[in-house]
Amino acid sequence: MTAMGHADTLLAMGGAFVAAAVLARLGSRIGLPTIPLFILAGILLGPNTPGFVLLDDPHDLEMLSALGLVLLLFYLGLEFHMDDLKTGGKKMAIAGGMYLALNVGAGLAFGFMMGWGTSEAFVFAGVLGISSSAIVTKILVDLGRIGNPETKPILGIIVVEDIFLALYLAALQPIISGADGFGETALQIGKAFAFLLLLALAARFGTKVIGKLFAIKDNELLVISFLGAAVLVAGISEKFGVADAIGAFMVGLILGSTASGSRIRDLVHPLRDAFAAIFFFAFGLSIDPGDMGSVIVPVLIAVVITVAMNLTAGIVAARIYGFGPQPTANVGTTLLARGEFALILATMAATAGLDPRLSPFIASYVLILAVVAPLVAGRSHWVARILPGGRAAKEEAERQPEEEHASAGR
Template sequence: MGGAFLAAAVLARLGARIGLPTIPLFILAGILLGPNTPGFVLVDDPHELEMLSALGLVLLLFYLGLEFHMDDLKTGGRKMALAGGSYLALNVGAGLAFGFLVGWGTSEALVLAGVLGISSSAIVTKVLVDLGRLGNPETKPILGIIVVEDIFLALYLAALQPVISGADSMSAAAGDAGKAFGFLLLLAAIARWGIGVIDKLISTRDNELLVISFLGAAVFVAGVSEWFGVADAIGAFMVGLMLGSTTSGNRIRKLVHPLRDAFGAIFFFAFGLSIDPGDLPTVLVPVLIAVTLTIVMNVFAGLVAARLYDFGAGPAANIATALLARGEFALILATMAAGAGLDERLSPFIAGYVLILAVLSPLAAGSSHWLARFLPGGRDAERPRQAALQGDGAGGSGGAGGDKGTDPG
C-alpha cells in the first residue's frame, strides 16, 4: 500500500512538471508495477487492494454528493432527467448498435451497450475537481447526468445479470430491479424529508467524531446499497447529498478532502493493476472504432444538454469532454461477462477501451476550448474573448497574470 501511494505520487509529480493530469498517471503507475508488465512487480494480485480501491470510489462519489445540493434536484429535476435520458439514449443506443455490428453475440451486445453508455463517475468527479470547475454553471447538468446514469445502471445491472447468465426467469429479474428501485426511492425520501433528523444526528463540534461519523455513514450505506442491487457509488452519493444539506456540510467538505485524494489515487492505481497491455493488440481495431463512436456521441450529448440549459459552445464542450471517461462500471460489466462465460474478447476490449478513454478524457477536458471552436456558435464566442485578451495585453495590466484563472470554456 505504501509503495502504491509513493509510486502514484512520484509519477504525478513528474507529470505535473509537463502539465499532465493525475488520473492517467495513477493508472500508468498501476500498469507498470502490476503483474501484467515485465520488471519489478509491487502487487501480484490486484484483489489485494480491492477494499482500498472500493473505499476510494466511495469517497469520490460521497464528495460528489456533497457538492450536489438538494435545491438543484428540486428546481432542475426535469432538465436533469431530460439531459441524462438524452445522454443514455445516444450512448447506450450507439453501444448496442456497435455490439450487434461486431457480431460477438446478443448477450455480448447487451454488455457492450452498458460499457459504451455509462460514464465513470469517479474519473468525472476527479476531472471536475482537478480543473476547478465544481462552481461552473455547466457542472450542474454534468452531475445530473451522472445521477441519472447511476440510477439507470442500478436497474440495468439487476436486469442484465439473469440475461447474460442464461436465466429464463423474468420474474426474478423484475424482482431484483424492483428491489433496487425501492431502495433508491427510500434514499431519495430520506434526502427529501429527513434532513432535519440527520442534521441533529451528525452535528458535533469535535472534528474527530465528525470524520468518523460521515465516513461510517458513507461506507455503511454504500455496502447496504450493494446488497439491494444498487451500485455502491450511488449509495455513497446519496449520503453526500444528505450531509451536504446539513449545517455541518461545509466542515465535512473540508475534512473529506485528504481522504478523497489519497484513496482516490489508490482506486486509479488498482484500476491500472487490472489491465494487461499484452491483450490489447488483438482487439485494437474495434477498440478504436468504439472510442471514436463514443467521442462523437458525447459531442452530440453535450450539445443537447447545452441546448436544454441555454448554454453556449464552451459549456457544451465542457460537458462533452468531462463525461467522456469510462471506468469502474465498465470493469464491473467485464467481471460479470467473464463469470457468465461470454466471448473471451470482451475483457481485453473493455480494458483497452477504458484505458484509452481514461487517459483521453482528462486531457480533452483540459483542452475543451479547442473543441468549442468547432461547435455551433463557437467561433462567434471566441472573437470577443480574443479581442478582450488583446486589449488586456495592450494595456499592460492584467496580461497573462490577469487571465491565468480564467476557464477557457
C-alpha cells in the first residue's frame, strides 16, 4: 500500500470513529440507542448519498468491521453463563421457546411469502425472530426497570435467544453458502455442529485448564491473549463452516467462566464499543438509501408483524408468570428492538451473494425498530390499556385513590 493509500485509510478510520461519536452524543441527548445512529453515519458519509464522501469502498473497512463483529459476539459469550439456564428453570425455557416459536415462525412465513428464495426466507426468520440484547439491556437501564418483576423473564428470553443463536448460525451457514444437494448440506451442517460440540465440551469440561492459561496478572498480556484466542477460533470456525461470530461467542462463553472472566469483561468493553461502532458504520456505508424505497412496503409489513408477535409473546409470558397488563406490555415492548444480530445476518447474506434487496430491507427494518422500540417501551402504559384486562386495571387504579380519599373523609 502506498503512503497515500495509508493516509486515505487512516482518514477513513478516524472519520468513521469521529462521525460515530458525534452522532452517538447527539442521540444520547434525545434518548436514542447508538446502533441506528452509527448506521445512519455510514449512510450519510458513504458513496451512495450526496455531499462529502468519507469512503468510496466499504470493503476498505472490511477487516475492522469483521473484528467488530467478533468482539460483539465474544462479549455476548462473556456475559452468558450456563448457570442462567438453571436459575430460570422451566418457566424461562417455556417463555423463551414460545417467544422464538412466534417470532422466528412468523419471520420464516414472511420470508416465504416474499418469494425471494429459500435461503433468504431462513435469513428473514432470524432477522424478525431475534431481539437486540444490546438495545434491550439499554432500555431496561434507561427506564429504571432492572428491579421490576418482569425483567427476569425478559432477560431469560434473551438467554434462550442466545442459545438458539448459536445453533441457528451453525445450521444457517451451510444453507446460505449454496451447498450442492441434500447430502452436501447435511455434511456441512454435521461438520459445523461437530465443531460446535467440541467448543461446548471445552466450555463444560475444560474451564479449569483454560483458566490456568489465562491466569495472567499483566493486563496488556491478558488483552493480547484473549484477543488472539477469539480471532483465531473465529477463523478456525469459518474453516469448519461455522460463522466466525459464533466461534468468538463460544470463546467468550469459555473465558467468562474462568477466574479471569470479570477482568476480561472490563478490558474488552471499550474495544467492543469502538470496533462495533465501525461494524455498524461500515454496514451503513454499503446501504444505498435509494434502494430503501423499493423495500419500504415489506419493511412496514415486517414491523407490524414484529409488533404483533411481541405483544402476543408478552401475553404468553404473562400467563406463565401470572403478570398483569402493565408487566405484559413491558415484556412485549422491551423485546421489540432488532439490531446487531440482524446486521450480522445481513453481512452473511451479502457475502453469500443472496438477494441484494436483503441489505436495504434489514437496514430499514433495524433503523425503524431500533428507534421505535425505546419510545414505545417508555410509553408501555398506553399499550397496557389495549391488552386483555388493561382497561379494567386502569379503572381500578383510578378508582382506588377516590375510595381512599372517601375513606379518609369518613
